[in-house]
Amino acid sequence: MTDLIPSKEDKDGEKQVRYRMLYESEDKVYIRHIRGFYSRIRKYTGLPLLLAFFFIPWLMIDGRQAVLFDLPARKFHIFWTTFGPQDGMLLAWLLIIAAFSLFAVTTLVGRVWCGYTCPQTVWTLMFVWAERVCEGDRNKRIKLDKASWSMEKFLRKSGKQALWILIALATALAFVGYFYGIRELVLDLARFQAAPVAVFWVAFFTIATYLNAGFMREQVCKYMCPYARFQSVMYDQDTLAVHYDTKRGENRGPRKPGIDYKAKGLGDCIDCSWCVQVCPVDIDIRDGLQYECINCGLCVDACDSVMDKMNYPRGLIRYTSEDELETGKTNFVRPRLFGYAAVLLAMVLLFTYTVATRMPVQAEVLRDRGARMYRVVQGDVQNVYTVKINNMDQAAHKFNIRVEGREGYQYSIRKPKVIFVEEGELYAVPIRVSVPKSQIETPKHKITIIVEALDNPELRDEHVTVFIAPKPGK
Template identity: 75%
Template sequence: MSDLIPTREEQEGDGEVRYRMLYESDDKIYIRHIRGVYTRIRKYTGLPLLLAFFFLPWINIDGRQSVFFDLPTRQFHIFWTTFGPQDGFLLAWLLIIAAFALFAVTTWMGRVWCGFTCPQTVWTMMFMWAERICEGDRNKRIRLDKAPWHLEKILRKGATHGIWLLIALATALAFVGYFYGIRDLVVDLATFNAHPQGVFWVAFFTFATYMNAGFLREQVCKYMCPYARFQSVMYDQDTLAVYYDAKRGETRGPRKKTMDYRAEGMGDCIDCYWCVQVCPVDIDIRDGMQYECINCGLCVDACNSVMDKMGYDRGLIRFTSEDELERGKTRFLRPRLFGYAVILLAMVGLFAQQVATRSPIEAEVIRDRGARMYRISQGLVQNVYTVKINNMDQAAHEFTIRVEGAPGYDYSVRKPRRVVLEAGEIFPVPIRVSVPRAQLKDGKHDIEIVVQAVDAPELIDRHRTVFIGPKQ
C-alpha cells in the first residue's frame, strides 16, 4: 500500500476510506478540435518561436552561423556578439531575469506561459494537428482506434507516425545544429561523414521528441513539470486564470434551446462536456482550480461556441480572477505584482547596460611563478609575464602591449610587443617587462599591462599586476 493514498474527499463523504494510485496511467486523450480567440492567439505566439527555432541556424552573420554554441572552443556566437567562459555571470544573470519574469507573469496571468508558448504545449499541438489531418477529428479517431486493423487504419496510423517522425527529426537537426553547425551537420549526415557524437544526439533528440510530444503529452504537465507544483504559491486572489462561473452555470444539465431553463432552476451550463473534450490535460474545469490546468484557453473557446449556439452570453468559462467571481472586480495594481515588475525592469536595464558596455577583448595576465621572481641584467630589473589575449570580436585585430605604472619609472616591453589575432582566437603571449634598477624605490609596486587594438583604439583592456625587484 506504499504507493496508495487515501482520498480525503471520499473520507469526508461517506466515511469509507478509499485509495488512489499516486501515479495513474490515464487512458488516451482524444482532443476535440475547436476554433476560437485563444486558438488564434496561440498561432501568433507559437509560430514566431517555431520559425526562429528552425530558421535561425540557417542565417549567417559576418560569415558565421547567427546563433552557434561552439563548445570545443568554449565560445557562444549570438548574432554580432561572441561570449566566452568569462561571460558566465551574464548567463546566470539571464537565468535570474527569466525566473523573475516567470514569477511576474504567473502572478499576473497564471500559467499563461504553459498554455501558449511552452515548447511542450507547442510541439504537442503540432502532433495533435498531424493526428487530426491523418485520422480525422475526435469521434473518427475513437472509432478508428476501436476498429480492427485493416489497410485504411494502417495507412492512416502510418501517415500520422510518419509526420511525427519528420517533425521530431527536424527538431533534432535544428537543436543539434546550434552546437554542431547546421550546414555541416546536414552535409555530414547526408554523406555519412558525421561525427558519432553528432549522430547519437540527433537520434536521441528525435526519439525524445517523438515520445514526449507523441505519447507522454499531458503526463509531462501532470507529473514531470516542476512548475505545476510550485506555481500555486505565486497565485493570489487577483491572478487571472481560467475559471468556471459556478454561480451562473449551476445547476447544470441538458435542455432544449427553446426551454425556459431559469424557471426550472437551471444554470447556463448544458453539461455538454465540450470543455473536457478539448482539454489537453484531461481535466474538468468545472471542478474548480486544479494544478494540472495550463491556462491554454481551449475550454473557453469551446464553451463560448456552445453559448453562441444556445443564444446565451459568453463567459461562462473565462479568464478572470477569484476576486472578480466573488466581488466583481480584479485589482491589477497590487504590491506583489508591482514589486516583481520593478525588480524585473531594474535587472533587465542593468543586464542591457552590461552587454552594451562589454568589451570584446579580454587580457588575462599571469606572472611567472618560477624560482626567480625577478632578474637583473645590464642594470635592468626584469619580470616575466604571460598575457593571454582573448579576441571576442567578430573581426581580426592587431594588438599592442604596453605597461603603465607609477610616475618616475621607464617601463619597456621586450618583443613581442604586437600580436595579430583572428576573430574568436585566444593566444598567450610571454613578455618581459624591464625597469632600470636605479629607478626602483620599492621592492614591490603595482603596474598595469594594457592591451589595445591598433585598428580600433576603443578595444582596450587593462590588467593590474605586481612588479617585483630588489629592495633598495
C-alpha cells in the same frame, strides 16, 4: 507495487480516507478541434517560435552560422557576438532573469507559459494537427480507433505516423544543428559520414520528440513537469486564471430553446462537456482550479461558442481571479507583483548594460612567481610578466602592449614585435618591464599593462599589477 497516497475528506461530518494513485495509465485523450480567440493566440505565439527554431540555424553571418554552440571549441556564437567560458556569469544571469520572468508572469496571469509557448505544448499542437489531417476530428478518430482494420484505416494511421516521424526528425536535426552546424550535419548524414555522436543525438531527439508529443502528451504536463507542482506557490487570490463561474453555471442540465430554465433551477451550463472535450490535459474545469490546468483557454473558446448558440452571455468560463468571482473586482497592484517587476527590471537593465559594454578582448597578467622577484641588469630593474590575450572577437587582430605607472618613472618594455591573435584564440606572451634603478623610490608600486588592437584602438583591456624593486640605496 502501485504507489498510493491517502487524503482525508469530510463526508457527512465524518473523516473518510480516499486513496489516489500517484500515476496511472489513462485512456487516450481525443481532443476536439475548436476555433476561437484563444486558439488563434496559441497559433500566433507558437508559429513564430517554430519558424525561429527551424530557420535560425540556416542563417549565416560573416560566413558563420548565426547561432552555433561550439562545445569542442568552448565558444558560443550568437549572431554578431561570441561568448566563451569566461562569460558563464552572463548565462547564470540569463537563467535568473528567466526564472523571475516566470514568477512575475505566473503571479499575474497564471500558467500561460505552459498554455502558449512551452515546447511540449507547441510540438503537441503540431502532432495533433497531423492527427486531425490524417484521421479527422474527434468523433472520426474515435470511430476509426474502434473500427476493424481496413485499407483506409491502415493508410490513415500510416500517414499520421509518417508525419509524426517527419516532424520529429526535423526537430532533431534543427536542435543538433545548433551544436554541430546544420549544413555540415545534413551533408554528413546524407553522405553517411556523420560522427557517431551526431547520429546518436539525432536518433535520441527524434525518438524523444516522437514519444513526448505523439504519445505522452498530457502525461508530461501532469506527472513529469515540475512547474505544475510548484506553480500554486506563486498563485494568490488575484492571479488571473481560467475559472468556471459556479454561481452562474449551477445547476447544470440539458435544455431546449423556449423553456424557462431558471424557473426549473438551472444555471447557464447546459452540461455539453465541450469544455472537457477540447482540454489537452483532459480535466473538467468545472471541478475548480486544478494543478493540471495549463491555462490554454480552449475551454473558454468552447464554452463561448456554446453560449452563442444558446443566446446566453459569454464568460461562463473565462480568465478571471478568485477575488473577481467573489467580489467582482481584481486587484492588479500587489506587493508581490510589484517586487517581482522591480527586481526583474533591475536585472534586465544590468544584464543589457553588461552585454552592451562587454569588451571582446580580455587581458590577464601574471607576475613571475620564481625565486627572483626582480632582476637588476645594467642599472635597470626588470620584472617579468606573462600576458594572456583572449581574443573573443569574430576576427583576428594584431595587438600592442604598453605600460603606464608611477609618474616620473621611465618604463621600457621588451616584447615580441608582432602579437597576432586569431579569433577565439587565447595567446600567452612573456614581457619584461624595466625601470632605471636610479628612479626607484619604493620597493613596490602599481603599474597598468594595457593591451590594445592596432587596427581598432577601441578593442583594449588593461590590468593592474605590481612592480617589485629593491629598496632604494641597495
